[in-house]
Every structure is written in C-alpha cells, then in structure tokens.
Amino acid sequence: MPGFSITLLLLPTEHEADSPAADYVLTLLDDKPDVPGWEWCPPTSPGPLSQQDAAPKADEISGADLGGFSAPDPRAFVDGIKSAAEALIKAEPEITRMDSIAGDGDCGLTLKAGAEGVLAKIESGDITGQDIPRSIITIAQVAEEAMGGTSGALYSIFFSGLSQGLHANASRDAQVTPQVWAKALKSALDKLYGYTRARPPSRTLVDPLEAFIQTYAASNQDYVKAVTAAAEAADHTKTLDAKAGRSAYVEGDRLKKEQIPDPGAWGVKVILENLSA
Structure with missing residues (x-):
C-alpha cells in the first residue's frame, strides 16, 4: 500500500566543528540520486489530501x-x-496460527480486540436494533480505536460507509429492509475501494467481502447463498498469489504448500457465518 517513512539523522553541531561534515551531508541529501527505486522528489509536492479526499472518520458522521x-x-x-x-x-x-505463517502474527488478536470492543458497546447499550446507522457507526469507532493496524482502518472505513449507505437509502422512521442493506453494502464496498488497491482475487479480506455483497444483491438478498459464496472465496485464498496485504510479503510457495488461507479473509468468513446465528 502507499505509505511514507521519516528518517532522523544526527548531524555534527557547530560545537564539533573544524569540519564541514554537516554541510557536506546536507548537500548529499539534496543531490539527485541515480539508483533504482529511489526517485528524488522536489520540495514542491502536491500537498496534503483535501478534506473531501480524506478517509471518512467514524466520529464525523455520528451526529443526531x-x-x-x-x-x-x-x-x-x-x-x-x-x-x-x-x-x-x-x-x-x-486465525493467529494462520497469520503466524501468512503474515505477522497479530491478525487474530486484532480481530479479537475489535470483537471485545463491540461486545462492550452492546453491554453499554450503544449498539441497538432500534437505531441501525448509529449502531454501525459505533462499530466503526471501535474498529478505529480498538483494533489498530491496517485491518482496523479498513473495517472502520467500511462500516462508516455502510452507515452512510443505510442513511442514504432508508426512509426515516422506517425499518431497514434487505433491499436497503444490499444498496448500503454496495456503497460501503465502493467507499472501501477508494482507499485500498486490493481487488479480488487478491488473497485479502476483500475477496470474501465482495463475494458476499455481490451474491447478496444478485440472489434477491439470499443471505445463506451470499455467506456460502463468501466462505468459498475465503477458502479459495489458499491457492491464490497475494497481490496485496500481509501475505504479499511471505513466500507464496510456502503458503500454497501449507494450504493457509488469508487470515483477514478468514475473519470475514467467521463474521458472516455467525452474524445471523
């Protein structure tokens, strides 16, 4: 995924000075390199993302x-x-066992932290069936604050988009119907795709997520059929080459040999299979 790094460099001070070392190092940093994978960027960068381009914050759409x-x-x-x-x-x-082979070992604990945060919000009465968009936003906030990492960001963006989609497609003071859920899920996936390059088949959580959402819409909101499609997509990640996410940094032959599915995709499968239980 796109990112950036900050490097701190300790330069000689004026008190160490009989040598032009500091000035010399700075001129080298400004020199244009001629090496693969490192392109010098001039000071006139495009600047930060505009407010409308920034990822949706859960607490920005949690109003009355x-x-x-x-x-x-x-x-x-x-x-x-x-x-x-x-x-x-x-x-x-x-999931932790899977991620110890297919990633950095923390996916199970990250999902567990999010799940525990959601259970606490249910206990406190912040998640109810009387106010669906607000409840979904609460889940987005838990993902943003309790989960951490890339998974937390992706879950937060998706659930924020889902809440917005429900609000846009449902009639006020009315029940949220399966048809409304289908439209809201599609809009949430579109929102998520604005912030990740992963597309199926990619060996990431988007594989079962997209399979579920597309099947749910195409099957006249048949939840069982949609969950089956998601489970198959998650299981299919065992055979895929990673195009994004944690598994992209792991030797592909080892993953295929050990038949390890993507842990993030497996987490989505677990959620969907138990959501209507």
Missing part, C-alpha cells in the same frame, strides 16, 4: 441525523452482532 432507522427484529439484530463477535474471539487462536 443518523437516528430513526430500526431493524425488523431489533433483538435479533443485536444477537447476530453478539454471536459474530463471540465467534471471532473463539476463532482467535486459529
């Missing part, structure tokens, strides 16, 4: 205007989220 949208069965809505969170916590050792 999100209220008024309920689930057909509010209790089942909360129970489903609770079931998915508990399943993630239970799956942590296995």
Whole structure:
C-alpha cells in the first residue's frame, strides 16, 4: 500500500566543528540520486489530501441525523452482532496460527480486540436494533480505536460507509429492509475501494467481502447463498498469489504448500457465518 517513512539523522553541531561534515551531508541529501527505486522528489509536492479526499472518520458522521432507522427484529439484530463477535474471539487462536505463517502474527488478536470492543458497546447499550446507522457507526469507532493496524482502518472505513449507505437509502422512521442493506453494502464496498488497491482475487479480506455483497444483491438478498459464496472465496485464498496485504510479503510457495488461507479473509468468513446465528 502507499505509505511514507521519516528518517532522523544526527548531524555534527557547530560545537564539533573544524569540519564541514554537516554541510557536506546536507548537500548529499539534496543531490539527485541515480539508483533504482529511489526517485528524488522536489520540495514542491502536491500537498496534503483535501478534506473531501480524506478517509471518512467514524466520529464525523455520528451526529443526531443518523437516528430513526430500526431493524425488523431489533433483538435479533443485536444477537447476530453478539454471536459474530463471540465467534471471532473463539476463532482467535486459529486465525493467529494462520497469520503466524501468512503474515505477522497479530491478525487474530486484532480481530479479537475489535470483537471485545463491540461486545462492550452492546453491554453499554450503544449498539441497538432500534437505531441501525448509529449502531454501525459505533462499530466503526471501535474498529478505529480498538483494533489498530491496517485491518482496523479498513473495517472502520467500511462500516462508516455502510452507515452512510443505510442513511442514504432508508426512509426515516422506517425499518431497514434487505433491499436497503444490499444498496448500503454496495456503497460501503465502493467507499472501501477508494482507499485500498486490493481487488479480488487478491488473497485479502476483500475477496470474501465482495463475494458476499455481490451474491447478496444478485440472489434477491439470499443471505445463506451470499455467506456460502463468501466462505468459498475465503477458502479459495489458499491457492491464490497475494497481490496485496500481509501475505504479499511471505513466500507464496510456502503458503500454497501449507494450504493457509488469508487470515483477514478468514475473519470475514467467521463474521458472516455467525452474524445471523
């Protein structure tokens, strides 16, 4: 993924001076290099992203205007989220094992931290079936604050986009229907794709996520069929070459030999399989 690094360099001070070392080093830093993979950038950079280009912040869309949208069965809505969170916590050792081979070993713990944060919000009454967009925004905030890492950012962006999509497609003071969910999920995926280059098949969490969202819309909101498609996509990551994410830094032959699926994709599978339990 795109990124940047900051290097701190200790230069000789004026008190160490009988030597022009500091000035000399600075002239070298400004010299145009002729090496592969390192292109000198002039001081006149394009500048920071504009506000409209920046990733959506969960707390920026959590105002009072999100209220008024309920689930057909509010209790089942909360129970489903609770079931998915508990399943993630239970799956942590296995996802951690996968990530110790296919990544840096922290995916299971990251998802567990997010799940525990969601359960705490359910306990405090911040996640309810009476106010779906606000509940989804609460989950986005948990992802942003409790999970950390790339997974936390991606989950936060996706759930922020999902809340916005629900708000845009549902009628105020009405129930959130499966048709509304389908439109909101599509808009959330589009929002997520604005901030990651990963596209299926990529051996990342977007593989099962896109499979679920597309199948859900194409099958007239058949949740079981959509979950099956997501599970198949997650399992299929065992055979894929990584194009992005944690596995892109791991030897591909080893992953295929050991038949290790992408841990992030497996986390999405666990969530979806238990969300309606």
